[in-house]
Amino acid sequence: MAYESGEFLGIETLRQMYPDLDAVLNLTITHTMWRKRQTINMIASENVMSPLAMLVYLNDMMHRYAEGKPYKRFYQGLIYVDELEVKTQELMGELLGTKHVDLRPISGTIANATAFRTFTKPGDKAVVAPVQAGAHVSHTKFGTLGALGIEQIEMPFDIEEWNIDVDKARKLIEEVKPKIVTLGGSLYLFPHPTKEIADVAHAVGAKVIHDVAHVLGLVVGGAWENPLKLGADVITSSTHKTFPGPQGGIIASSNEEDYKEMGKVVFPMFVSNHHLHRLAAMAVTAIEMKLWGSEYARQVVRNAKALAEALAAEGFNVVMERKGYTTSHQVVVDVANLGRGTRIAKLLEDAYIIVNKNMLPWDRPEDVKDPSGLRLGTQELTRWGMKEGEMKEIARLMKMVVIDKRDPSEVRQKVMEFRREFLEIHYGFKLTREDEVKLLKIMLHAES
Incomplete structure (x- = not known):
């Protein structure tokens, strides 16, 4: 049966009728649920907006x-x-x-x-x-x-x-x-x-x-x-x-x-x-940053320092110990002796810990596809409400995968359990479900 423009059908019916639509929805929904509810994300160039934003x-x-x-x-x-x-x-x-x-x-x-x-x-x-x-x-x-x-x-x-x-x-x-x-x-x-x-x-x-x-x-x-x-x-x-x-x-x-x-x-x-x-x-x-930016920014840096210290305590080679590791949101780990950046980043991803490989000053130009470093960021972890104690737990989970060589699928279950405790954005406006529905109707349908 053909779909007439303007006709209302349930989403499940539409997905059964149109496999391409079903594939698009599946990929989008699965990605969203995975990244926002199941993973520990430490990509230093990413963050999440508040529900209102x-x-x-x-x-x-x-x-x-x-x-x-x-x-x-x-x-x-x-x-x-x-x-x-x-x-x-x-x-x-x-x-x-x-x-x-x-x-x-x-x-x-x-x-x-x-x-x-x-x-x-x-x-x-x-x-x-x-x-x-x-x-x-x-x-x-x-x-x-x-x-x-x-x-x-x-x-x-x-x-x-x-x-x-x-x-x-x-x-x-x-x-x-x-x-x-x-x-x-x-x-x-x-x-x-x-x-x-x-x-x-x-x-x-x-x-x-x-x-x-x-x-x-x-x-x-x-x-x-x-x-x-x-x-x-x-x-x-x-x-x-x-x-x-x-x-x-x-x-x-x-x-x-x-x-x-x-x-x-x-x-x-x-x-x-x-x-x-x-x-x-x-x-x-911008309004949220006027209200909570100072508290948020300082916690980001505190979390980065705590993560660096915890990783070092677990046996990782975290760069720049002599300068306190970092004063930003970033932590840099040299994993050359653990399998190098490409392999380690993929192992961590298999455990639902998301980081990126990164060139370090001593790498050669030809190492660009498999550099010796990992770059970690604490800004999104902070937005989800994590603090210094959680950085220690993240370091332990990373050690299980990288140093203890535990099966990533086994560690993945621990990551998902950990992540379930952090599903609400901090340092931003909070909305009731009623407010969310009201705003969504306005944005999608211009219904006042």
Whole structure:
């Protein structure tokens, strides 16, 4: 029998009638239940939104198109979008201490591309945080920087400090006289020396672009200093890592002229329509961070330190013990002697513990497919209400798989039992089921 548009049939009937639909629903529902209820997720670049943020994410703006900027659009029908975008900019500006915030980049990489293109032209030089220090691929010749024709020159790395070598970096910047200097990274244990680098960069006329994608939630929560206050000209970021919002990007600057120039680049060079439905979820998350961001950010860091200490106590080689392991949401473990990153990450996944393999400073370029490290993040664990005691239990579960070589399927049952105790988002607005249904009806059917 054929399905007539507008006809109401039960979902189970539809799934029986249309195998493709059944497959899509099965995959989506299974993934959602698995990741949100059964796994311990420590991917350092992920997080979960609050129920309220998720519900307002499902709004009519996902069907609409907005080229330009608020109140200067190329399409009609955006009178409420304009007001929401401005409100969201204001909320993020309050958190970042600036009035100059652009939400149009649809990812952190697009935010980087916008900043790079604004202050350079093909053939210019960029001094960048070294890959060994965790620089994101978009900062390199293999990513956005290279695609824009900008020459990559890496700052020296001090492996003992797991950071940029400030003295050597100063000399390099003075010698090269680049147009831009980038800081920040995707493997980011300790803050990069923003003030020291900004001083020398500005002396040679370079702009400092600090990519805070991984630590935006720690910055707005006050656990890390705001790079704009330390001399960075621009911060770029995604909005879904330690900042627990929807996927997207952001640019902020303390300088109005720089802000305006970047605005001319993000549209029309890199973004046309900028995924308007995420604005409401972004605004809700910003309000939540105003209310609970400080408590959340500090717990994220406490959990990272506790996880590092617990893993070390269980026999793992956790890097940077001499510096207290970490001051961010991330923990780095060298598993070269345990089977290397690819194999260990897969074993842990089989036990429903989700981590990612990661290159470490001593890896060779050819090790990229099987590096020696694992990168772990505590931001999502913190959102689910876990604290220092739970970090010890997670370390024990990881030891069972990696060091004791227990069958991952056996450990999986323990992981699921553990996870059942943490099914409610913390540091965000809570809704009753009645409120959830009411909002869902509005978002899906426009029923008041």
